[in-house]
Amino acid sequence: MEHVAARAGVSRALVSIVFRGVAGASEATRERVLAAARELDYRPDTRASRLGSSRTRTLGVTFSVGHAFHGDLLESLYTHADAAAYELVLSGVTPSRSEAAAVETLLAERCEGIILLGSSQETAQLERLAARLPVVSVLRPVPGGEVGVVRTDDAAGLRLSVEHLRGLGHRRIAFLDGGRTAGAAERRRGYRTAMRRSPPLTEMVLPGGVSELEGAEAARAFLGIGPRERPTAVAAFNDRCAIGFVDVVRQAGLHVPGDVSVVGFDDITEAGYPHVALTTVRQDAERLGAEVVRTLADRLDSGSPDQNIGTTPAAPVVIEPELVVRASTAPATRRGARS
Template sequence: MIFVCPRPPERCGRIIRRKKLQMSAQNDRGTPRPTLTEVARVAGVSVGLASMCLTGAPGPAERTREHVREVARRLGYRPDKAASLLARSTIRRIGVVFSLRQALHAQIVEDLYRAALAQKYELLLSAATEDHPARTAAEHLLDSRCQAIILVSSRPQRDAISAAAEQVPVVLLGSSTDSSEVSSIQVNGYSGVCQAVRYLRSAGHTRIVFADAAEALGSTDRLIGYRSAMAEIGLGDLTRIVAGGETFQSGVQAASRLAREPNLPTAVIAHNDECAAGLIFGFKIRGVQVPDEVSVVGFDDSGFAWQSGLIMTTLHQDVTQIAALAVAEATRRIDSAEATTHPAQTRITPTLRIRDSSGPCPDLRLAAVSS
């Protein structure tokens, strides 16, 4: 038997093949009484979530709760006591969707564990991979009765966000969305790049290039910061954007291209630390000295800030603070049904950490030598 879920495909999107009609008991008229599994199926939610909605457990959004209750009423569902108790014994559990292979995500997840343990919450993880989109990852976490989802993303995941936000509180880390139901915590890329430009100018640099990662989330924000700050300090005409990418390898390639130019820029601001580490490495193996000939500034202060053989000047994101805020926001919304309608949008300003990959503009040094 094949049942088509009554929700529109973009909200549910799956056909449920029902192996066996499960009946817990006969109702008063002797016909099969619907089980919680039935209610969940018809409502297009997981069994865990249906149970949370019907028992009043914290977590689900009010409109999901209403929808499930309505379906239960319509089907004539009467809860069994044991099932309700099972549901109420739910462990306090937050789900995290993240990307494998990103140094910053790994750090964030580590700090999310720390913050969640302090609040006596368990974390469960589900990775977004090529075969396993963020939306599926979020569904698996909901099936495991997570009461909120924290989505650590570096790419927009609109469908995953809206599907999860219909069911439980969602906190986005590293990005934002126009949905009014979703909380978000992101770094202020605009402010970060402005700080980097002003610092480099104060060190005498004028030929300051921005190595962009066009497809990455947050790249527009950083690019606007670069343009604004360059204009503000009177260098609007020297603005130059090159393709930098998000990876070590793309940074090495960008350095290769720049190193071949007759008139090397004196400073490069990279989209992230991976790219900056690649730039530093790429310059070095082509005999361009960092920071004597060119300064390189990263973004994130992730593990990569130490992987170029130089300790990198970068925009430090306080990952511990971000993780603590994320868990606090998730638990606030789990604990207060009221608050689900008022998600918080937070922007954290990064701080510039000046280390070994940047220094005075070489033109200034030459001038000092020749005078």
Template sequence: MAQPTMQQVAERAGVSLALVSLVMRQAPNVSDYRRQLVLEAAAELGYRPNVLARNLASRQTSTIGVVLNDIHNPFFAEIIDGIQAAFDEAGYRVLIGNGKRSPSGEAEMIETFLQFRVDGIISAGATMSMSSIEAASESTKIVVVGRSSRSQLIDSVNTDDVSGARMAVDHLVELGHHRIAHIDGGTGAGAEARRRGYSEAMTDHGLSAEIVTAGGDFTESGGYLAASELLSQSNQPTAIFAANDLSAAGALHRVEDAGLIVPDDVSIVGYDNTALAAMQHLSLTTVNQPRDELGRLAVRFVLERLRDKRTDSVHHMVAPTLVNRKTSSRLTTGAAT
């Protein structure tokens, strides 16, 4: 499996090694005649640049690593789209690593990317400690997406989860609901802020007595379990705000299992507005996170550091919006106690 090298291309084309290098890097000041010769020789040999060698010498890889907290969560898969599109334009390639929903899995992927000397890393939904991420930032440019941060060292792009959660609560209150419970995201990225937004909004509406939170973990089964807990309480909620779409789907099923109708008996609101929520069979009312924009912003920030040599950190907040679908509706007087 020996690959042809530049040396061989040079010999075949009858030029120097250095000239081949110039051609491969599309440098200016190469005559068309020689460029042609080199290109032909390369094609005949099936030459393919060796990124390892190239980057050992040039000290850059033109490659960005993206660490996803969980490849199974559609939210992260959708952020990738914006990231990939933006980096394609900028001439970088992107490699993806799966964090397997654990801080150590994320840390391993970051370590791998660092060993590969990628030019930058975007970490989506990181659950690992901020200090470990900051440590990695000594070796490359790192941007965190979907997780709030005030780090002096690394940039972050994030939805304003506090106000997103408030929107969900406001929406439900507007529909007449009072007994609004929250299924949270445990230690997941953004869970804390959504929890806080929920409490604050409830309090603002004079419903602090109605605050009820059940523990979830951003998965469907977590949502199912949490909903069980909520339904078994004496004072069943008439609405549930789940910390993400996955757990909202789980809650939805649990509620229907209990013989209740969504949204007539219980309204449900999710978070993220993933393709899952948009699936017409679910049609989940949810809080939209502009995934594409989040991805593109993250890219912009790493490019700013890479190209413009920016060194001070930037923290960008994106505004969420409410997407009204079929799992939420006005509280019927019958259901109200």
């Protein structure tokens, strides 16, 4: 910085002004400084600038590495954080690196707010964290109102699934459960509600899970059911689970959607591939990301300067999902499952 200042013939303070993009430098000087910086291949040290300023304008994000939908969310977060003049610092969660450890590094970075994608921490822990700084839990609802929440209306999503299948004439509709994953309880609840509407249908919850593997296992349980009692349709916890289910069911000689209709959840990229063509409930990653940044930025930018603690989070933001009908669902046949 010193060198750039010298080369441009100005003070260090002026260089700072130019790089922060604030008012206080003439157009001519601004260009001279930028030119000098370019020649010296200089770029401001983010560590130092964050240290110097009262605000770090930094948002920490924990995410599961390799998780497809988290990838989609990150993309949206990057875009909107950038637009709101915030920087993102990522902290990955892996089987050997816990979410708590990931959060710890974010705190040490002095992030102003923390974004947790699909958090698996206990509510009490989240509340303790939220007492220190603004926290928003994405995808996973957190009761109590201390922790900000941005999520899809999971229950409504499953209602869409079930109503769609009902409308196609299905009466035996199973749900492939998601266990303790973020959002699973709500989806299960949505399934139950929809099944109890008139005319009420017999509920059937099969243990499922988050990945293709668990979908495949659920399919084996499904195939173990006698053809006459077998559900003619299945709503899965998510797309990957649905895809694993379809794979195994097809390998067993059944047809999808001829013998069994399947609906997923998320609308991951793969679900839209022509050879997969999964009917699913779309979560809008783009909007989720936008809302996360908006709620956090609102809290941070409005709060009394350097005193974010005390600003309460806005009410949970719940985004309505949308049914995307593709080729994995079809009208129920009279005789139920064939073969």
